[in-house]
Amino acid sequence: MSTETSALEGLAPQAAPFEGLGRPIKGPGALIRDWRRFWHLTYNIARNEFKLKFFGSVLGYVWQVMRPLLLFGVLYVFFVVISHVGRGGKPSEHAYGVQLLGSIVLFTFFAEATGGSVRSVVDRENLVRKIQFPRLVIPLAMVLLSFFNLMMNLVVVLIFALISGVHPMLSWLEVPLILAMLVLFSTGMAMLLSALFVRFRDIQPIWEVVSQIVFYGSPVIIPIQKVRETLIEGHHHDQLLYHLYMLNPLVTVFQQFRHAVVTHATLSAGQALGSWAALLEPLALVLAVFALGFWVFNRSAPFVAENL
Amino acid sequence: MHTLKERALHPLRPNRYQTFDVLKDISFHVGRGEFFGIAGRNGSGKSTLLKCLAGIYGVNEGRIWVDGRLSTFIELGVGFNQDLAARDNVVLNGIMMGLSPRESRRRVDEVIDFAELREFEELKLKNYSSGMHVRLAFSVAIQVDADVLLVDEVLAVGDAAFQQKCFDVFHRMRDEGRTIVFVTHDMGSLNRFCHRALLLERGEMVHLGEPHEVADRYLEINFGRTESAGSAADSGRVGDGDARVVEAWIEDEHGQRPASVAQGQRIALKALVRFSAAVEDPAASLYVLNEDHLAIVVATSAREHEQSGRFAAGEELLLSFSFENVLAPGRYNPLFTLAHRGTGMDLIDRLEGAFSFVVTGPEAMGGAVDLPVEVTISRSQAELPAISRA
Numbered sequence: 001m002s003t004e005t006s007a008l009e010g011l012a013p014q015a016a017p018f019e020g021l022g023r024p025i026k027g028p029g030a031l032i033r034d035w036r037r038f039w040h041l042t043y044n045i046a047r048n049e050f051k052l053k054f055f056g057s058v059l060g061y062v063w064q065v066m067r068p069l070l071l072f073g074v075l076y077v078f079f080v081v082i083s084h085v086g087r088g089g090k091p092s093e094h095a096y097g098v099q100l101l102g103s104i105v106l107f108t109f110f111a112e113a114t115g116g117s118v119r120s121v122v123d124r125e126n127l128v129r130k131i132q133f134p135r136l137v138i139p140l141a142m143v144l145l146s147f148f149n150l151m152m153n154l155v156v157v158l159i160f161a162l163i164s165g166v167h168p169m170l171s172w173l174e175v176p177l178i179l180a181m182l183v184l185f186s187t188g189m190a191m192l193l194s195a196l197f198v199r200f201r202d203i204q205p206i207w208e209v210v211s212q213i214v215f216y217g218s219p220v221i222i223p224i225q226k227v228r229e230t231l232i233e234g235h236h237h238d239q240l241l242y243h244l245y246m247l248n249p250l251v252t253v254f255q256q257f258r259h260a261v262v263t264h265a266t267l268s269a270g271q272a273l274g275s276w277a278a279l280l281e282p283l284a285l286v287l288a289v290f291a292l293g294f295w296v297f298n299r300s301a302p303f304v305a306e307n308l
Numbered sequence: 309m310h311t312l313k314e315r316a317l318h319p320l321r322p323n324r325y326q327t328f329d330v331l332k333d334i335s336f337h338v339g340r341g342e343f344f345g346i347a348g349r350n351g352s353g354k355s356t357l358l359k360c361l362a363g364i365y366g367v368n369e370g371r372i373w374v375d376g377r378l379s380t381f382i383e384l385g386v387g388f389n390q391d392l393a394a395r396d397n398v399v400l401n402g403i404m405m406g407l408s409p410r411e412s413r414r415r416v417d418e419v420i421d422f423a424e425l426r427e428f429e430e431l432k433l434k435n436y437s438s439g440m441h442v443r444l445a446f447s448v449a450i451q452v453d454a455d456v457l458l459v460d461e462v463l464a465v466g467d468a469a470f471q472q473k474c475f476d477v478f479h480r481m482r483d484e485g486r487t488i489v490f491v492t493h494d495m496g497s498l499n500r501f502c503h504r505a506l507l508l509e510r511g512e513m514v515h516l517g518e519p520h521e522v523a524d525r526y527l528e529i530n531f532g533r534t535e536s537a538g539s540a541a542d543s544g545r546v547g548d549g550d551a552r553v554v555e556a557w558i559e560d561e562h563g564q565r566p567a568s569v570a571q572g573q574r575i576a577l578k579a580l581v582r583f584s585a586a587v588e589d590p591a592a593s594l595y596v597l598n599e600d601h602l603a604i605v606v607a608t609s610a611r612e613h614e615q616s617g618r619f620a621a622g623e624e625l626l627l628s629f630s631f632e633n634v635l636a637p638g639r640y641n642p643l644f645t646l647a648h649r650g651t652g653m654d655l656i657d658r659l660e661g662a663f664s665f666v667v668t669g670p671e672a673m674g675g676a677v678d679l680p681v682e683v684t685i686s687r688s689q690a691e692l693p694a695i696s697r698a
Contacts, residue, residue: 022375027366
């Protein structure tokens with residue numbers, strides 16, 4: 001404390017002669033004033049990563065679409081064909097394949113955006129140590145890159161849905177809102193993880209496990225009706241566990257996507273939560289994660305170059 | 309503390325961070341259009357200072373101002389991706405350095421042409437030779453037009469022709485009135501380009517002023533540290549021992565005994581001789597050997613002081629060899645000999661390696677001595693009629 005005050009006292013009388021010297025140079029930060037430059041940087045880094053990812057392989061873009069489709073194929077054969085998940089003939093299980101694929105595609109975005117961000121800042125040590133640019137660009141570019149892929153995959157979902165007899169509905173207009181919640185949550189996690197990884201290198205294996213838990217802990221394979229039946233209406237009766245399950249923002253995202261895009265017979269997020277007011281809980285969690293992620297990243301950004 | 313496990317296993321162990329002030333009490337002002345050098349040894353903090361100026365590292369205390377557009381040039385080809393084509397790399401690099409995407413795309417052709425890589429613009433960088441790589445990186449860097457450029461020892465790379473190209477560009481920039489802050493430990497380029505320079509040592513300012521002053525101080529600090537002790541090593545000492553050179557040193561114009569001396573000064577190599585027996589008319593000689601053990605300067609008292617007199621046991625004699633320092637920059641070892649009157653073969657004492665000294669100069673031209681040579685170039689018109697006559 002004392003050194004700080006003495007330094008300030010020392011500077012105060014000298015402040016006047018420094019006027020007119022131009023702008024002060026601040027150290028590195030997460031953001032910059034010039035939003036256009038911030039966007040250009042993010043967009044161009046993401047674009048180049050995108051090129052890099054696919055130009056080297058023979059089938060290029062096809063692979064990006066194939067990955068969730070292959071996962072879908074495996075899950076469909078084992079769970080739907082063999083274990084008869086989603087084949088009870090209930091109206092909520094209408095076009096179950098589309099429901100499954102939709103959730104897989106959304107989850108793939110989440111896993112790529114967060115998993116890709118973890119190492120992103122550390123892997124770009126060369127840039128961080130040698131060029132002055134807003135540090136937040138790096139994880140955001142990774143999220144944007146995953147978003148490009150999501151857009152391509154959603155086209156596949158659309159085609160698959162139309163083939164499977166899903167009719168276009170007015171509720172498809174909800175999709176941007178659903179995606180916004182997903183992107184906000186993923187961005188928050190991406191900022192948090194990439195900043196923490198600089199100091200704690202075991203974030204990476206931990207996050208890989210957590211991603212797996214999230215995959216099974218959200219309505220991707222097992223329909224939410226089944227979870228509800230078992231935990232609330234069945235003899236297990238575990239209100240608390242169901243509450244925890246519903247707290248995961250991805251549950252809201254995936255379920256509302258199924259409801260809005262595939263069939264209204266399946267539960268909407270509001271029905272699954274009990275009331276639309278209860279939606280505030282996962283929404284608050286999304287905003288909290290985003291705020292925490294930004295706060296942590298912003299705090300560590302000035303020292304990233306030294307801590308690498 | 310790099311993993312959570314360490315933290316969990318040793319919750320009470322304090323964080324073992326060592327704080328280390330890299331730079332202390334640095335204050336300087338660089339004017340518009342000035343070419344400003346920052347010199348210092350490895351680890352003196354010069355690159356850190358440059359990164360602070362660039363805003364890559366934050367400073368804990370103090371402030372930095374800049375008036376105008378700033379561009380940093382710390383390493384060639386930062387962020388180049390080996391798997392992308394040269395064109396894509398140039399565009400991305402431009403954007404990273406602060407250009408808008410449109411501006412950056414507009415300049416691609418200029419950059420590629422300057423690098424003379426037109427035929428290879430769609431080639432991936434991993435297929436480039438290292439020379440092509442450097443050429444591309446350099447032309448990207450200089451296309452970013454900034455008012456203030458921060459440059460870190462990039463001139464150290466590339467072949468002679470490329471270095472010349474770099475020098476030309478820096479000359480041009482200097483003439484255009486751009487402000488350049490240049491970090492180096494090559495005193496030659498410091499002297500060649502800079503208007504003013506700053507010398508750092510252990511994070512502190514040692515000298516701020518004319519480049520040649522800074523260069524001299526730099527060499528002094530650099531070589532002064534390893535200066536050998538003044539007392540003579542007795543090994544390899546020959547002669548009959550009637551007298552001994554007990555002390556030898558170098559003196560500059562002011563009578564000081566420096567470890568290094570600048571070119572052009574008058575210097576004196578001195579020695580103190582003590583007699584242990586009576587000697588008549590001794591002759592003393594000096595050999596100044598360079599790092600290749602070649603005698604660059606040889607002088608003797610035998611010519612002018614043939615009758616140097618008679619010295620009794622216990623008496624002392626002061627030798628002084630003084631000359632204009634035209635030695636080339638480098639380290640020198642003086643060698644003193646003392647002989648009986650006559651052919652000089654009858655050695656009394658020989659002292660080598662008592663001390664060494666360093667000559668500092670603006671530039672090593674390559675010769676053993678730097679004589680003040682007058683150079684003129686003119687068209688030799690007088691020759692022409694002679695040729696026509698023949």
